[in-house]
Amino acid sequence: MSFGDPNNPYGPPQGQQPGYPPQAPQAPQGQPGYGYPQGQPPQQPGYGYPQGQPAYPGFPGGNVMPIEMPGLMKTARVLLFILAGFQLLFGIIAGIAVGAAQDVSNGVGSGDATDTLAGLGFLIAALMVALGALSIFLGVKFKNGGSGIRITTIVYASLMIIGGLVNTINGGGGSATFGGLISLAIAGIILGSMVNSAASTWFNRPRY
Numbered sequence: 189m190s191f192g193d194p195n196n197p198y199g200p201p202q203g204q205q206p207g208y209p210p211q212a213p214q215a216p217q218g219q220p221g222y223g224y225p226q227g228q229p230p231q232q233p234g235y236g237y238p239q240g241q242p243a244y245p246g247f248p249g250g251n252v253m254p255i256e257m258p259g260l261m262k263t264a265r266v267l268l269f270i271l272a273g274f275q276l277l278f279g280i281i282a283g284i285a286v287g288a289a290q291d292v293s294n295g296v297g298s299g300d301a302t303d304t305l306a307g308l309g310f311l312i313a314a315l316m317v318a319l320g321a322l323s324i325f326l327g328v329k330f331k332n333g334g335s336g337i338r339i340t341t342i343v344y345a346s347l348m349i350i351g352g353l354v355n356t357i358n359g360g361g362g363s364a365t366f367g368g369l370i371s372l373a374i375a376g377i378i379l380g381s382m383v384n385s386a387a388s389t390w391f392n393r394p395r396y
Contacts, residue, residue, distance in 0.1 A: 264341070
């Protein structure tokens with residue numbers, strides 16, 4: 189019996205040299221687990237992000253997390269809204285009071301001095317309403333505003349401090365003094381919140 193006999197059923201297949209082990213079976217194309225390079229296990233499907241894709245969409249690098257508004261900024265924002273409420277309320281009350289006083293004075297005869305005072309009263313009322321609107325605008329812009337909002341808030345708070353000092357000194361211990369003290373305290377906290385490093389970091393943060 190010879191291994192070279194092609195009719196021998198116990199011999200190796202034709203074209204294959206005896207004494208050599210058969211080749212390792214190859215996995216069908218597309219099935220994992222076979223044929224990957226040595227030392228590199230197959231990737232588990234469903235884990236990780238594709239190469240080059242950030243972990244957080246919209247933030248380059250995949251490791252940039254959204255910055256949360258610092259506590260001082262939140263406090264200053266709330267105080268701006270509170271200050272706006274006082275300003276709008278005072279402006280509306282002042283306008284109503286001046287209008288009522290002008291109606292009474294017209295009934296008993298009015299002069300140039302009365303008209304001047306009425307005009308000054310309406311101007312103050314309109315100014316307070318405008319300041320209230322500005323306070324609301326600045327508070328809303330704290331979320332997405334840049335360094336311009338910060339600078340405007342610093343200037344605004346500084347002017348409010350000056351106004352609060354004037355009202356406190358010239359109020360004579362009445363309601364003007366009380367209002368001046370409240371305005372002074374609120375504006376001082378807002379100004380202090382705007383001139384620290386946390387405010388600079390927040391308003392100069394990158395936006396995507």
